[in-house]
Amino acid sequence: MSTNHDGGRRAGPAPTRRATMRDVAVLSGVSVKTVSRVVNEVSTVSDELRDRVMRAVAQLDFQPNLAASSLRRTDGSTRQIALLLEDVANPFSAALSRAVENVAREHDTLVFAGSLDEDPRRELELVRAATLHRVDGILLVPASADHGYLHREIRTGTPVVFADRPPRGLAADAVMAANAEGAREAVLHLIDHGHTEIAFLGDARTISTVGERLEGYRAALAERGLTERPGRVVRGLSDPHSAARAVSALLDSGRPPTALFTAQNLVTIGAIQALQERGLHERVAVVGFDDFPMADLLMPRVTVVAQDVTRIGALAVRRLFARISGEDGPPREERVPTSLIARGSGEIRPA
Amino acid sequence: MSTNHDGGRRAGPAPTRRATMRDVAVLSGVSVKTVSRVVNEVSTVSDELRDRVMRAVAQLDFQPNLAASSLRRTDGSTRQIALLLEDVANPFSAALSRAVENVAREHDTLVFAGSLDEDPRRELELVRAATLHRVDGILLVPASADHGYLHREIRTGTPVVFADRPPRGLAADAVMAANAEGAREAVLHLIDHGHTEIAFLGDARTISTVGERLEGYRAALAERGLTERPGRVVRGLSDPHSAARAVSALLDSGRPPTALFTAQNLVTIGAIQALQERGLHERVAVVGFDDFPMADLLMPRVTVVAQDVTRIGALAVRRLFARISGEDGPPREERVPTSLIARGSGEIRPA
């Protein structure tokens, strides 16, 4: 026979147990199943019982356990999706993230975001974490070069949709900016403002995106009968600093460009820094790919080809939810048009 | 007797069922419990059996179901936390988010972020969603004014830690910037550069943060024997546009300020826009609270009192994980020092 001594109690605040359906059932004098019906708003419950149950629910502050529910449920959905991207802290990813959240909200779905930092191992880790948690789907801005490993996830019921960058070694839905067209427009804009010496400065990302933008650059030159000069195309720039150095090198070359097409955010920023340091920011034209905060506060204001990040994100999640709800059919690639925003830096004419 | 006709097959790719522990157990000829032991790296399994099990795990690509696991587990942790903040797309929130993610990663925990848009209802909704999903804890940058409703969540085992803004009507951990001290330093900086006519421009957030910054402004004035002029303190500015208008109004007043202390990001940006439009950006000094992207690319470069967002985020999650792992004791408030970054705009002297 054991007696209850005070020593058996805990010190802190009473660790209140969370109410379960069972508790609600007991309190309202019905079966667990009926509680389940009320909670899930199934109509086959009499008004009286529903009332009793709902009162008990309120009294106990019952909150159904979604994990337990999805464990048993036929469709097994967890109402969670994963969003794996570059870095939640950078403006592009942050904007994408917000767009995704907004759509997910309509589906009562939580979004957990993970930063890959362009590290393929990190991508594998996070995809694994996502499947361990049994997310309903994965939205991926990939860091890796080969996505064949995702076949397995897709087959076992976790749809994957790509955003911003295409899948490789895998057939999957993708939503991307019209990179080539946007770059072409940017370069044509410079040419039409009198430039013939235009440099291309690109980042280090996997060939896909920067490659398409380079295509657009070349298409524009070809279209106006200009030829690409050796050394005018610089790639592999990873941050503002390396971009600034590359610009300096170009300006010191025998035949400095009079205009720059910078194919990525951070490259644009680095290029501007370099021009400012040399006092050339009013002399050398710049058009950047992808808008960035403050672009219209700099002097001169920065002309960019803006991606519609919000639209990319929204379309991509919608694809994902379509797949989650069982849509079948071949993978789709959607392209979101860019738009040129002339603010000043891209309208500078050659000396 | 039933025969298998082809018509019984599905059209799409075989909807492969995900392997369970049971499957692994059958394939490796051991009990489910032994598989569990191997998967959870409990040492009491013979090398031979472990080997067999691990082979089966690899062969079937078994991935344990974390939700099922945490359902049965004693501590019931789900390895998920919620981060509820202003808007994942704004730089402050985005930086916070990243800091949180980095620490959470060390704890094998996923972070799902939710944007409140300064809407208290949204806060309630997301807190509810978080508890339905049984997150292990909630990190909150609150939008609401009274957080008493969180008592219940905390008591039922979901710790809540506040970041950037303090809890009200509730005793809970909080990690915040040293707002008053930072503001004081900013204003002293302006005074020490010869200014006596300094305006305060603040945002519309709950009294807490902007209030503390205003305190600091007043402390600095008092410390140098200056008196606050009527109309010099403007609050309730919600975006760059309203901030710009407020600055214009001040400049048009009988005794225009020679320096501005802008107590928030977007207010700083609006103020700069207004000054640029009037060509006064080299004449009127500005010190902003909270650093922002591109602040050192504008002309003049913008002097700010920077918050250490990364540190705020990291400390806050660490508090949260401490509570999650059962730390008991009174709520703590931690203050993270700010640092003044002189870049130019704050060093302009009065005419």
Added chain:
DNA sequence: TTGAAAGCGTTACCAC
């Protein structure tokens, strides 16, 4: 060291 049975909180299935 290993395994059988019970149970976590919920829903599916099938009686009443």
Added chain:
DNA sequence: GTGGTAACGCTTTCAA
């Protein structure tokens, strides 16, 4: 309409 029973995939308890 309503409720019992089994089951989801896993861990716990306890016996072997």
